[in-house]
Amino acid sequence: MQRLGRPLLNQASRGFATQSPRYYAASKEVKFTAENYPNAKRDSRFAQLTLDDVNHFKSILSSPSSVLYGQDDTSELQGFNTDWVRKYRGQSQLVLKPKTVEQVSEIMKHCSERNLAVVPQGGNTGLVGGSVPVFDEIVISLSAMNKIRSFDEVSGALVCDAGVILESADSYLRERNHIFPLDLGAKGSCHVGGNVATNAGGLRLLRYGSLHGTVLGIEAVLPDGTILHDLQTLRKNNTGFDLKQVFIGSEGTIGIITGISILCPRRSNAVHTAYFGLQSFDNVKKAFIKAKKDLGEILSAFELMDGLTQDTYHTATGKPYPLAERYPFHILIETSGSNAEHDMAKLEAFLEQVMGEEIVADGTLAQDKTQADELWKWREGLPEACAHWGGTYKYDVSIPLDEFYTLVEDTKKRLEDAGVVGGTTDESKPVVGVVGWGHMGDSNLHLNVPVRRYDKGVEGLLEPWVYEWIQKRKGSISAEHGLGFAKRDYVHYSRDPTSLELMRRVKKTFDPQGIMNP
Amino acid sequence: MQRLGRPLLNQASRGFATQSPRYYAASKEVKFTAENYPNAKRDSRFAQLTLDDVNHFKSILSSPSSVLYGQDDTSELQGFNTDWVRKYRGQSQLVLKPKTVEQVSEIMKHCSERNLAVVPQGGNTGLVGGSVPVFDEIVISLSAMNKIRSFDEVSGALVCDAGVILESADSYLRERNHIFPLDLGAKGSCHVGGNVATNAGGLRLLRYGSLHGTVLGIEAVLPDGTILHDLQTLRKNNTGFDLKQVFIGSEGTIGIITGISILCPRRSNAVHTAYFGLQSFDNVKKAFIKAKKDLGEILSAFELMDGLTQDTYHTATGKPYPLAERYPFHILIETSGSNAEHDMAKLEAFLEQVMGEEIVADGTLAQDKTQADELWKWREGLPEACAHWGGTYKYDVSIPLDEFYTLVEDTKKRLEDAGVVGGTTDESKPVVGVVGWGHMGDSNLHLNVPVRRYDKGVEGLLEPWVYEWIQKRKGSISAEHGLGFAKRDYVHYSRDPTSLELMRRVKKTFDPQGIMNP
Structure with a gap:
């Protein structure tokens, strides 16, 4: 076997620009969720917010900046009403920012007595509309509890x-x-x-x-x-x-x-990051099995990105590709260990195998933290890059590895057959493309459909078709993003009736009034 | 720093005998739990088992060997009624051994309709009386579902x-x-x-x-x-x-x-096991911090055993000690990794430090799987060794590392002051000694009080004193063994009233009749 050392790999230092991102061109107004989904109805048992309520909350929180209230949807409130993917927009008129657990307790005591519905909100980075109101729920932001x-x-x-x-x-x-x-x-x-x-x-x-x-x-x-x-x-x-x-x-x-x-685990003394191009998904699977075997306890990430995701990132950011050629699949591997010398020896043995057996076609190994961060952007920057044209239909699913990537191919075919895919150039079509990336190590695929605009026709092509596809493979329709508003009507595709009944009972046990994130 | 290689360590091969264990001398009858704890009352709402019930269960299970029924507590039933530490004994007259989930379902449907209480039982190796009946509950053994x-x-x-x-x-x-x-x-x-x-x-x-x-x-x-x-x-x-x-x-x-x-994780190619003697608990803590740092991702066990545990094992089994000298503390360290050479290099660097700085006094490194298994017996054989004299009061607790071993010392002092400790020789005293071992890596101590007989006076000295001691240190009164019958009245030492109320509600949500392991 020929020994392939680092000199044969491209260096990640080559040509990484540090220009500022060009995403978020789109800033058009997001439609109210209640208008977009007329079947969703506000529960009439919930009370309407009054000025007395607002004053009571002000007395609990004391600091004026802890209470945002507006009869109109002011721009400051809008940030709390609108989700990150600009797909959902609530109509809350009140945002509370408690500083202590006792304040949260006082707030909830009042909401419970008055039967006011609430939505707890963290950083509002969720992708399924779970962290924003649907109607007029009070937003309880945890942003001021940050110690x-x-x-x-x-x-x-x-x-x-x-x-x-x-x-x-x-x-x-x-x-x-x-x-x-x-x-x-x-x-x-x-x-x-x-x-x-x-x-x-x-x-x-x-x-x-x-x-x-x-x-x-x-x-x-x-x-x-x-x-x-x-x-x-x-x-x-x-x-x-x-x-x-x-x-x-x-x-x-x-x-x-x-x-x-x-x-919290100890920080590893040694972290290595490598980025590869591969010719087929079959090779991706082979590389994964080899990585689990050869890198063993130091393997800390094995991320898959398909070719189109990298093109999308390239187009959205203008950054040069990490590798000279283009490939249909890319993987990003990270190792974290306590001994740099040992880890590099393991990584080299792995490289020798996957390059010698032509499992991977080309690769680059980051030489320092800056290069590693740049390589990671080609994975971590994908959600923002996909949002570049206006919006993204996002599906975060678990699928057994054998059919892991087939969902992307099948979705692409379905949308192309329906004639709605325009690529980056044909602006008359709503869909830009169909891309996939994910945590291969966890069987967790992110299927993304970047679009110029959210479109009921495209949504109808995708849902419930995607969920049925997953159900047939005994996968999960929400691997790590949760149900939120987006998937709450689809949970039966991944859970049996007994589970659903138990969930209803558990919900009722903890929240008999049903005022929490309804 | 002087380099200490393997030759300076004793070899685990020295003198390990493979004689059969001498435990379990005691075979006297275990008292009924209901007699021992007269405050525990059978819930009168539960139905009494009838011959019709037994016949119904026979029709569900079809195979005669799947139903054990006796008006008298036959010896076969006694095994299912009595727990491993011989402290608890129920009076069940019926043991069912279903082979399929459908059979379990049919059994529970009948028990629910008739309001018959049940106890699910696995291998019956629990240490807190959770897997045996207290009164006449039906035992549902999972032993025939073993595929x-x-x-x-x-x-x-x-x-x-x-x-x-x-x-x-x-x-x-x-x-x-x-x-x-x-x-x-x-x-x-x-x-x-x-x-x-x-x-x-x-x-x-x-x-x-x-x-x-x-x-x-x-x-x-x-x-x-x-x-x-x-x-x-x-x-x-x-x-x-x-x-x-x-x-x-x-x-x-x-x-x-x-x-x-x-x-299930991949099996590690390389496993190393080492056993050390140390002069103080302070040195044990130092060794733990060094092991976490130097052995990092390959550290798979860090077990503490005090000197008296090793004496107890030696006395119960007659095996020669692994080290030439005796020490107040011993640790057993295991590493599991994918590369034997790398792991051994890490282990040697660790040894060099802890021996060079005199943190450990002596040690031995297993040269093969047989030697490793023998070393592990000085840790894994402790529960059986403690039971050698008749029984053991067992406390499985979590304590912050700073006071980890203090509980053993304080308990020893308390029992010695009360004059109930007789060592291995004075048979007039109920308590043999007070020993401690545990999963240092998880802050999990096993405090054991081997006794010649279970004694209400000794129990009164230990409980609730031990639980109060733990509560003051914000520890847990049940780290990994569970509550069972033994600790169900003491749960408030580790949980606040809100948690307890929520637990009651959860129990009611899943088991409204309260027939499951009452």
Whole structure:
């Protein structure tokens, strides 16, 4: 076998520009969700907000900047009413920004007494319309609860407010030789409390597991204002039902998470990032199996991006491609270990195999943190790049690896056959293209359909067709993004009637009035 | 720094005998729980078992060997009525051994209609009286549901019946280059379903995390006979509440787990096991911090055993000590990695430091699997060794590392001051000694008080004193063993009233009649 060293790989330093992004050209007004989805009806049992309510909330929160209220949908309120993908827009007139768990408790006590519906909101980076109001629900923003409460360097247990931004938590931990066990593209805006409430998956799940395993405890306010104090910092506590597990992924429907404690792994001394081009999905699978075997315990990411995603990113940002040629598939591999020399030896053995056997066609290995960050942008920048033309239909699904990429191909064919795909040039067609990327290591595909405008005809071609496709493969219609408003009517494609009935009962147990994120 | 290589360590091969164990001398009759704890009352709403019921169950199960029924407590029934530590004994007259989930469903449908109380039972290796009846509850044994259903070598997802023995599952996986993500001393008898129902922690938690992170799905029968089909094999599914999480650690109180799917890690190519003697607990802590740093991602176990535990094992088994000298503390370290050369280099760097800085006093490194297994017995054999004199008061607790071992010292002092400790020689005293071992990596201490006989006076000295001690340190009174019968009245020491009220509501949601493991 021929030994292929680093000199045979392109260097990531080649030609990376640092220009500012050109996304978000579109700024046209987002339609009200209630108008877009006339079948969704406001529950008439909920009370209407009065000036007395607003004054009561002002007396609880004391600081004027903690209460945003407007009879009209002012621009400041609009940010809290509109979701990140500009697909959903609520009509809330009131945003509350409590600073303490006691304030959240007082707010909920009043809402419960008055039967006022609420929506808890973190960084509002969700992709399924779960963090914005549908009608006039009161938005409870956790943004003012943003303090680190404690960190134990021996055990790795971090305790912090729910409103701490993920990237801030990670930076705080890095200074103390640890990292947050979760990482995702929206880290600069999303809140750790929102991450827990939605059971966010992200880029480190392959290595550090899900939040169900790493979250040690939560502090939460129940719909009636009762505070659940469960901020444990110990790794094991088998005393009765593990209630925090119900809150992880509950999407704000049973209470408001105000604080979390979480087990944080030590920061790895050595991190290596490599980016490859491959000729077929079959080769991607082969590379994945080899990576699991050869890189073993140091493999921390295995991300798939198809060729069109990279073209999309290139078009949206103007950045030069990392590799000289174009390929139908790309993978981004990251290793994290305690010994750079050992890790590089493992990575080289892996490269030798996958290049020697022509599983990968070309690749580049980042030489430093800056180059690694640039390579990661070709994966992490994809949601924004797809939004470049106006909007994106997004499907975040789990599919067994054998048919992992087939969904993208089948969707492309379906839309092309219907004549709605115009590429980047034909502006008369609503759909720009069909692209796929995802966390290969977790069987988690992000199917994205970038569009010039949201279009009922395109939506009708995609839904429920995509969900039926998934159901036939026993996949999940929501791998890591949650149900939100977007998929709440489709949950039966991934859950049986018994599960759904139990969910209804659990919801009623925690929120008998149904005022939480209705 | 002087380089200390393997030649300076004792070799584990020295003097390990393979004699058969001498435990379990005691075989005196176990008292009925109902007599021992007269405050526990049978719920009069439950029906009494009739011959019609028994005949109905016989018609469901068809095979005569699937129904054990006796008006008298026959010896075969006694095995299902008595727990492993010989502390609890129920009076059930009926044991059912269904072979399929449909049979379990039919059984529960009848029990629900007739209001008959049941106790699901796995391998009956629990230590807190959770798997045996207290009164006349029907025992539903999962032992006849013991099939592997499927295994996917690419994803690592194993699907199997609840009654598969842990060691069988692990052996099956090892042949396929994987391992079960859980390991514990009782692996030869315990069931994987019981492991999930009790959220067992064990020896691999440090590396592979808790079952809340690794279990992918469950199949369970609800108290009314409804079957919950949720045997997913994909890693991510954020469609509504993660109901399986409520079953993990529910101890048979909301339904019967009949099948599980679980994510299994690849088997490590290289496993190294080392055993050390240390002069102080302070040195144990130092060694732990160094191990986390130097061994990083390959550290798979860090177990603490105090000096008296090793003496106890030596006395109970007659085996020669692994080290020439005696030490007040011992640790057992295991590494698991993909590259033996790299792992050994990391281990040697670690040894160089801890021996050079005199953090550890002496140590031995297993040269092969047989030697490693022998070293592990000095940790895994402790529960049996402690039971050697008749019984053991067992406390499985989480405590912050700073005061981790103080509980053992304080307990020893308390019992010695009360004059009840007789050591191995003074047979007039009920208590043999006070020993401690545990999963240092998880802050999880096993405080054990081996006794010649269970004694209300000793129990009164220990409880609730131990629980109060834990509560003051914000620890958990049940780290990994669960509540069972033993601790159900003490749960308030580790949970606040809000949590307890929510638990009551959750229990009622799933089991409105209260017939599951009452």
